[in-house]
Amino acid sequence: MENLSFLDIVNVCDNTRVHRPSPVPSTYDSELLVPLYLSESPDSPVIGLLRPVIIEQLTLENRRSRELGIQELWAFNLDAVNYIHRNNKAAGPSVSFRDWLNTHVIRTAAMKELCERWRDNLSFEDVCGPKKWRDEMYPVYVDPLGVHDHPNQGSASEVLNFAFEMERSACALFGVITYGVHMTIYEEDGADGENRLKAWVPTRSRTKQTFPGLLDNTVAGGIPSGMPVFESMVKECMEEASIADHIVRKYARAVGSISYFYRTSKGWLQPEVEYVFTTKLPEQRQLMTSRYVYDIQIPPEVDSKIFEPRPLDGEVELFELTNTKVKPSPLSLPTTMSKYITLFTVAVWDIGLTLANLVTPKRKVGKVTPAGHPGEDGKWPEFIAPKEGDSRCCCPGLNVMANHGLIPRDGKNISFKELSHTLNTTFNFGPSFCFFVPNFAAKMLKKKYSSDRFDLAEMDLHNGIEHDASLFRRDVHFETKQSTIHVPFVKELLESATGKDADGNPIFTQADLSLILSKRRAEARAENPEFTLDKFHKLVGTANSSTLLTIFGGRIKDLETILLEERLPEGWESRTRESKGLTFITLNTLVAKVEKGIDESKFAAVVAPTEEPASPSSVHKVAEEAS
Helix, strand or coil: CCCCHHHHHHHHHHCCCCCCCCCCCCCCCCCCCCEEECCCCCCEEEEEEEEEEHHHHHHHHHHHHHCCCCCCCCCEEEHHHHHHCCCCCCCCCCCECCCCCCCCCHHEEEHHHHHHHHHHHHHCCHHHHCCCCCCCCCCCCCCCCCCCCCCHHEEEEEEEEEEEEHHHHHHHHHHCCCCEEEEEEEEEECCCCCCEEEEEEEEECCCCCCCCEEEEECEECCCCCCCCHHHHHHHHHHHCCCCCHHHHHHHECCCCCCEEEEEECCCEEEEEEEEEEEEHCCCCCCCCCCCCCCCCCCCCCCHHHHHHHCCCCEEEEEEEEEEEEEEECCCCCCCCHHHHHHHHHHHHHHHHHHHHHCCCCCCCCCCCCCCCCHHHHHHHHHHHHHEEEEEECCCCCHHHHCCCCCCCCCCCCCCHHHHHHHHHHHCCCCCCHHHHHHHHHHHHHCCCCCCCCHHHHHHHCCCCCCCCCCCCCCCCCCCCCCCCCCHHHHHHHHHHHCCCCCCCCCEHHHHHHHHHHHHHHHHHHHHHHCCCCHHHHHHHHHHHHHHHCCCCCCCCCHHHHHHHHHHCCCCCCCCCCCCCEEEEHHHHHHHHHHHHCCCHHHHHHCCCCCCCCCCHHHHHHHHHHCC
């Protein structure tokens, strides 16, 4: 493909035709692809294409339903005598949902159960097995080229183009159209008198489920269900390339899109529509065009470094501007050798600390904070509430440290390296954790861990560490100042505690945390038209929330002071007493258990949260009613 243009490459991807010869001959060309309709009605739209092996599997699914005494999902019209003469003049074999699956809620639930069972049974392991599972929902529309709406974005009575949603990895089994966003960042090089383009080209992570190690557009990703096209682009820019939200929003504009029908080497069907965005570096800028493409034209006076992509979430190994390489963060997820070395070192360190915790005595109660450090014997520096002009952020723990003078009281000019030390002595996080997290934050902010400084407010970079569905703050769509505590959320959190300690005092439990996270995610998804919460940020949110149980011991009396006043109670010390502190292994073990217990469907019918806190145990009552 050495001399192919962008359009040539698109044509290579567009390798499948229906009912006529494909441009690239395939062993699967002889397969009869049967249209999948949304319902049995003659005016039903086509929503997908099914291969013979899938039709055979769906036939078995109907047999299973009959044996279990439940309603069948699928209507088959495969023989000429059963053909339905559709209003679109199509006459031939077809498959459709049974008419009882007549709402998006019912269809989504049915597809969820089916796909998850196929995953667990390894029915199509190479497509949606455990190693291919994406845990991300994709939309299916009545009109694939119509409006991208969603039930969360309109009134209950509104007629939607949205038909249902399903697991991303399973879409290729049903031949439904999927949607993505692509952006190219490039600059014009006219130094030698000729106009040439230099594009930032990423190498995909070698651990990606799809196309590992191959080249890609600068930023690209699928559009999850319920997320507008442009919001998906904004999200991907930060997650994959560390390009700030406000940069994308300020400079991006639509210029086109591309559609193609790709068939994999194993015959699976992937019709796709890609919305393309571009960013052009100083001087004049433009990009490849397609329907709904976006372009960013940067004025000459703007520093091009703010558009320089750097890996963040590990989906990209490195970015290159022609022959100029930008090294990725050593703390991104492992892809390059430097990442492997750094993360291997942190992992070995963390394992060693975890093992040491198992064989060494715990710190004595009252002696958790190291001698000679602020907080020794529970004596913390004076609490002073932030003044006008002070910097605070979305993280209660960091705000607490500033309010007590453990880091600069104004929340400004904080050293990443000093933060590592103070996190350890204040909260008893393990050294491996205290090294990794400030490093990650530094790279997120495009700063150097060893020498640079930051203000707390910088931590509010949306979809960096800050994320939607927080337990303590409203989503950034509603509250841009993320240091603002949302009191009703905190009170609901505290009042949902069901546990008791040995003295009968209320404590927050693992099950309580799973339940309140389920409710917050369901509410945020329902009320926030710009809601985003990918798998990475789900884990970040659960990890942050799990410190309520580890560092703070789930004690409601302490949490009330810490979360509502961002102040340490008199005599407080970390409830993590391990000699080497809280390690990643210990924390992530709890995170996995909490995340496993999260089930948004229990709160699917819950309306958007009100300004009034819930009554005691109301969270649990709603969950019980849903069950």
